[in-house]
Amino acid sequence: MVAAGGPVTAQDALVLSGGGSRGVAHAGAIVGLERRGFRPDLVVGASMGAIIGGLYASGMPPDSIWALMRSQDWQEIFAPSVEWSGPSRDALRPMIRLSVFAESTRYADGLIADWRINRALVRLFLDPVARARSDFDALPRRFRSVAADLRTGDPVVTSSGDLALAIRASMSVPGVFAPVLRDGTALVDGGLADYLPIGPARRAGADRVVAVDVIRPPRDRIGLNPFRVALRSLRVTLSNARRDHETADVEITPAIDPDLFAAVFLRDPEPLLEAGLDAALAIPPMESRRPDRPARPAPTVLAGVRVESNDPALETLVRDAFERAAIDGFSSDRILDAADDLYATGLFEGIWPRVEPGGTSDTLVVRADAFAPSSAMGAAGYDTDRGFRGWASWRQRLGGRTEATLAGLAIGIDRRASGTIRSRVSNRWPSVALEAGASIGSHDIREFEGDDPSDVSRVTRAGGWLGFGMRRLTPDIDGVVQVMAERIRTEGTEGVSWGPAVRISVPGSNARFVGQPLRVEAEWWFGDLEYRRYRAAGSLDIRRGVFQAAAVGDLTVVRGAAPADALPALGNAHGVPGLRWGRGRGRSMVVGGADLAIGTPFESHTRLRLRAGTVADDAPDLGAAGWTAAAGIGVMWWTPLGQVAVEAGLAEGGTWLFGLDIGPVF
DSSP states (O other): OEETTEEOSOOEEEEEOOOGGGGGHHHHHHHHHHHTTOOOSEEEEETHHHHHHHHHHTTOOHHHHHHHHHHOOHHHHTOOOOEEETTTTEEEOOSEEEESSOOTTTOOOOSSOOHHHHHHHHHHHHHHHHHTTTBGGGSSSEEEEEEEETTTOOEEEEOBSOHHHHHHHHTOOBTTBOOEEETTEEEEOTHHHHSSOHHHHHHTTOSEEEEEOSSSOOTTOOOOSHHHHHHHHHHHHHHHTOSOOOOOSEEEOOOOOTTOOTTOOOSOOHHHHHHHHHHHHTSOOOOOOOOOOOOOOOOOOEEEEEEEESOGGGHHHHHHHHHHHTTTSOOHHHHHHHHHHHHTTTOEEEEEEEEEOOSSSEEEEEEEEEOOSEEEEEEEEEETTTEEEEEEEEEEEEETTEEEEEEEEEETTEEEEEEEEEEESOSSSTTEEEEEEEEEEEEEEEEEETTEEEEEEEEEEEEEEEEEEEEEETTEEEEEEEEEEEEEEETTEEEEEEEEEEEEEEOOOTTOOSSOOEEEEEEEEEESSOEEEEEEEEEEEEEETTEEEEEEEEEEEEEESOOGGGSOBTTGGGOSTTOOTTOSBOSEEEEEEEEEEEEETTTEEEEEEEEEEEEESSGGGTTTSOOEEEEEEEEEEEETTEEEEEEEEEETTSOEEEEEEEESOO
């Protein structure tokens, strides 16, 4: 066999198993193996083993892979994208998004949104595979990624093409992540075919194989409670069910906590990394037989751009974005920026650029996986203050750059429905869209005596808006400039108002335990109800290991004949602990404070919030108004479907609130 480095007479291979979160231990094992003198020519991986094996084969030093596994925010990478709803641009995170009436051979769905994962993989692997001209044998270490054919269960070994996409196919846990569709074949997690792919390593020319198995359970640690019995039985079944019974010359089995479920990514991965390191250091020293391989230069001249897409109507949009990025030759930064511009449109779940070799120049090939033309999204939750909440939407692409969305939201005190048509302004600025819509909704205004509502009035709005919206991913910013017109009805008042508004939002992390997202708004209303509303809210967040802290501020000022639903309240969004939603309402409001969260057992965070706020009838009165101080302490868990939070809050004056909140926050 001849590889890019010349004739190879002996091949050492490293095989990394699947195993979900347990596969983080592979990074520690690689560090240990290099310390023992083992430097493989070939790396073969399945699922999580394909990710870490791909990094190693691409030339990333073992210590850097270790550092990446430590710093990776797994909670955020599995987070759904934000959907912006209605004229107020409410940030909604779907629990589920499914294609509707889509051709099964063109579109695929998973329960967890995967565009963030797809984007991260391309950012890691674009440059090394471009240097290799899409030949995995030309990487610093030869590489094979193993996926499974969903139809037959047979292993599919990839040795060329798009490295990021091959790895993404290998980690496609069935039902959780969308399968990767390639040439009419649905590819899923390689562990379905063989979680420890020693056979492909042998067939690729390896005569000495070191395999790291993070799934096989240790024989000396057997628990008999139902959870442990079920987990061990599953892992024994996977081990026994390997269709390829090739064995390794050296097998490494890190001593991982048998109770660690593969779907749970630890907040602190250090124990997994150390387990892999210790297991590798326990083997005898090994002599490396790997010849030095010179680094290949990056592409310089690109002959052009070729687009492959499951939606032909979007090919021109993709081609224009990447032709601008490639106009002066290959630049990974420009190509990644072009991919981000397309992700920001919300039309694509995967943008996969690669370089294919030609005679005197190379071609940039871009695979663009669009969402299905028809899709449904939604989420649900519950909190002990407002009750059950939920939202659902239907999105329909009308052709090319235009789409329509119908959405409805219902919370205990808030009900809204809206329809939006959004059209991208041009291929040159794909993330800028012309938006028009109509909405109708009502909001209950609660008056309080003690901790309980004593009276409820209602504000209803119906109208429409027209404007321009823009989103960027780095940093993640959403902005809109719009003109609105609404018929507003309150108790004793009804009229039509209109005016412009500017809104800028930074949605922030999905797994936020402290602080609040940045939001800046300005509204000017004219007509029967004339008023102005200004708001600036956000936080300065700090994260150090298991500690998170934030300084929080929220300033809202309303002038004129504003309806009650436009007025701020200390209890809104539970900004001041101990106060119910809508309590402490006024025309102007200031809230400030600090949050502190620390990681606690069972992957939870314990959070302390210290807040103080004041409201007044007018902005100049804020300085003289009385302040309400409050504190809240609680425990929070993050899940891919939203948070689970329990908090007890106490405000000055003896007002208190015990809260349970389940699901995405909206």
